Amino acid sequence: MGETPHVITAVFSSGFYVTPEGAGTKTGESWENAFAGVQDAIDASATGGTIYLAAGTHTNAQSNAGEPSLCVITNQASLAICGGYVGTGTPGPRGGETVIHNAPGSLRRLLRAQNIDLRLDGIAFDGGRISGAQAGGLYLQNSTLTMTNCTVRDCCVTKPQGEGRGGGLYLATGSIRLVDCMIISNRMDCSAGSMYTYGGGIAVTGGVTTDVVRCTFDNNWNYSPYRIAQGGAIHVSGGVANIRDCLFTTNYVHINKDYSDGRAWGAAVCAVNMTRLNIADCRLIDNLAHGMTAGGAIFLGASNYIGPTSKGTGVVERCTITAPDVASIKRPYSGAVNTRDLYAGIGVGAGYLFMTNVLIASDARGAMLRIQGGNTELSKCTFVGGRGYAAYVSSGDLKLTRCILDDFADGMLKIDGGTFAADYSCVPSLEGLTGLGNTTNAPLLSTNGYYHAMSRAGYYDDGFFDGGAWRYDATGTSPSIDMAPADDPYALELQPNGHQANVGYDAGLPVASRSDLGEPPVASALAVYAYPPVDIGSATAVSRGEVGGPEGTETSAEVTVVWGPTDAGTGSPDDWANQRALGTKTAWNLFPETIANAGSNTYYRFHAMNEDGSAWSDPVVSYRSARLPAVAEA
Structure with a gap:
């Protein structure tokens, strides 16, 4: 499905020829003198030969009344039989269907062969x-x-x-x-x-x-x-x-x-x-x-x-x-x-x-x-x-x-x-x-017969692995998205993919439902998203963020991380207790940034700005600082 169909090319273009009614002397050396029966061509063929069948229905009445097969191959180590020919040239062009078919009222199989390398191409056995x-x-x-x-x-x-x-x-x-x-x-x-x-x-x-x-x-x-x-x-x-x-x-x-x-x-x-x-x-x-x-x-x-x-x-x-x-x-x-x-x-x-x-x-x-x-x-x-x-x-x-x-x-x-x-x-x-x-x-799977996980950021529709299109009408997001272990491959899942694979039959593939990273779930303009932190310690943690943009565009922006002991909102970076410029970040490339804990609880967001406007990550991300174990005095 999708590859070039395989066609056998005959080794010997001077092989034997068969038409449904035969022609001329019926010796099989050309279309003009074609055999009238496939069995005649089989009997005449040498090892390694090729038999060409014209389009049409070949009933090929078996001469041996006790043989339960229309065609029998027993004396060749290898043979090719190819069908669908117009009936001109050597062997010439193809056009139409070649059918090997039982005669009316006959109770026989169509072909029997043993101890052979047999190649069949372009034939209907009916x-x-x-x-x-x-x-x-x-x-x-x-x-x-x-x-x-x-x-x-x-x-x-x-x-x-x-x-x-x-x-x-x-x-x-x-x-x-x-x-x-x-x-x-x-x-x-x-x-x-x-x-x-x-x-x-x-x-x-x-x-x-x-x-x-x-x-x-x-x-x-x-x-x-x-x-x-x-x-x-x-x-x-x-x-x-x-x-x-x-x-x-x-x-x-x-x-x-x-x-x-x-x-x-x-x-x-x-x-x-x-x-x-x-x-x-x-x-x-x-x-x-x-x-x-x-x-x-x-x-x-x-x-x-x-x-x-x-x-x-x-x-x-x-x-x-x-x-x-x-x-x-x-x-x-x-x-x-x-x-x-x-x-x-x-x-x-x-x-x-x-x-x-x-x-x-x-x-x-x-x-x-x-x-x-x-x-x-x-x-x-x-x-x-x-x-x-x-x-x-x-x-x-x-x-x-x-x-x-x-x-x-x-x-x-x-x-x-x-x-x-x-x-x-x-x-x-x-x-x-x-x-x-x-x-x-x-x-929360789609109910239209394809069963992709629903996501506000987009899910595949009208196709299982291909042939469909993306929809963006979901009001909720499946918990199966970004549910796989962190080390599972996710690169084939389209952005936004949350840098973590989904679970389910489309996981890890280009039709996997997209990750809902927050607001807006679908980036129609400049967007920036905050991920949960990693490596949380007693003094620092590693915040993570990502710039987003419309699909098919190369979006980049100047990014600032802001953090503090409370959520200072999305008015201005200056409203926050701490801020740090991170430089230019390109879309859908996760960036980490170590920040100092602002107390027992720390909140952070990212602010992005370019020539087209600005954006804040939403919702805010918060975490609790790790506590050092108490050390008892000796």
């Missing part, structure tokens, strides 16, 4: 069907697959025997890379004959690397009537998986029966037995897991059981997971499971999961975060809007740091096992909350 087997669209074994600018849609596996994998695509052992692809309306439809189903969109087992970049997964679903349904859009098992800049919408995983050990895990992504899982910069919208032990939109675990922390590491960062109106989401099956067992957040069954800069907002009845094992740490996350619990821990460990939890009908936490800890987090109405830097005050 309407693959298989019953009692694996992979409705594409099935690869012991292979490396690279797909760019491709679509896999409306493919289906029905009634697999024992286990079923990959409604759209299944890779059994190897590596896969998907770039700028669309995986749409594929499904595992196991109404009978199977207890275990994996990957409504794609499934990978024995994975080495799984890379998914700038792809869309929409309306893929995985249904099992019995115990195991994992991965509505993606199921990956093994190796390292990297998923970034992707969009997941209305993907679904469903267990029909009320089995207490049924596992509907990961409506968007289910990852098990991983070395590492990385998910970054993704949006997940209206993805639902439905079952008594369902596992949310993303699930990290260990095969078909729940338990240890040694089953890999998952990192989720800069993502949004939203399902604001679960009741309105169309579901493929209503099922016997009640609406309380709808989950739209995160599930952890094993391993270590770390999440940062993640928003989860859903009105699902199931817990937004469900910890059934492993170790989960959330940093700079926001959970809001659930009709159940924010988090349910039945086993494993949960740690919150720099997080916001708000507005949960059943309460913030339900702990039936494992451990819970929090620091520097905003968790309202949680009695007995302990830990460093926490608050139970209401976080």
Whole structure:
């Protein structure tokens, strides 16, 4: 999203050519003599070759009546198949969609390959069907697959025997890379004959690397009537998986029966037995897991059981997971499971999961975060809007740091096992909350679906991490602003940032709400602000201040610090007991100044002046002098 789309350039422009009807002698050496079937070109290609497909629909009737796949690749170590060509030149320009599609009434998957390095570009795989087997669209074994600018849609596996994998695509052992692809309306439809189903969109087992970049997964679903349904859009098992800049919408995983050990895990992504899982910069919208032990939109675990922390590491960062109106989401099956067992957040069954800069907002009845094992740490996350619990821990460990939890009908936490800890987090109405830097005050989040912290100095609107605009209409300021530890990075937060990071999902980023430093909260002209002092001693303290100005201007001013035993107001610096000229200060650069204590209580302000006018810091800052310990005489 935002990068240049990746396009494969063919190594051999003299490869084989295919049009939907064929042409000329149908020997495949040119568009004028193109093959009429993709399988003919595959059979004729040498290792390292390229096949060019003209735009149009290729049904490619399979000559082997006993072969359940339209296209079969078994004799090449590597091959590239590229689509979307106009049909002139060598290979010439592209224009239009190339579709590999089942013939009417055919029950076959679209492509099977093994022991190959396969590259696919610019092809739509449509309407693959298989019953009692694996992979409705594409099935690869012991292979490396690279797909760019491709679509896999409306493919289906029905009634697999024992286990079923990959409604759209299944890779059994190897590596896969998907770039700028669309995986749409594929499904595992196991109404009978199977207890275990994996990957409504794609499934990978024995994975080495799984890379998914700038792809869309929409309306893929995985249904099992019995115990195991994992991965509505993606199921990956093994190796390292990297998923970034992707969009997941209305993907679904469903267990029909009320089995207490049924596992509907990961409506968007289910990852098990991983070395590492990385998910970054993704949006997940209206993805639902439905079952008594369902596992949310993303699930990290260990095969078909729940338990240890040694089953890999998952990192989720800069993502949004939203399902604001679960009741309105169309579901493929209503099922016997009640609406309380709808989950739209995160599930952890094993391993270590770390999440940062993640928003989860859903009105699902199931817990937004469900910890059934492993170790989960959330940093700079926001959970809001659930009709159940924010988090349910039945086993494993949960740690919150720099997080916001708000507005949960059943309460913030339900702990039936494992451990819970929090620091520097905003968790309202949680009695007995302990830990460093926490608050139970209401976080005052915006209510327009983006949940940025309200601030009189400005908050982001109509966007999560980008695409929005700043608003300045808040009448109050959230306690989550400037709440992080003093040594947290804050440089990316826009000025005024209080030189201290916020907490919540936008913390530390350019969309973090701005710091309310006092009056005026928004500097439309020259302004100056006073910060609380540091290094308070018995004789001196270090006052701190900052010049402000209109956004986009280079403001500077001559600054004076004034102080005394009382607040002498904002009339004139001469009204104060003490004053000191500090010279020229530029906007949004914090300056310290040591002042002598004026007694047990000291008050201070700053006065700024330039050619455009003058300003006072407001409100006044006060502090009590540190007392030296009494020394008893010998």
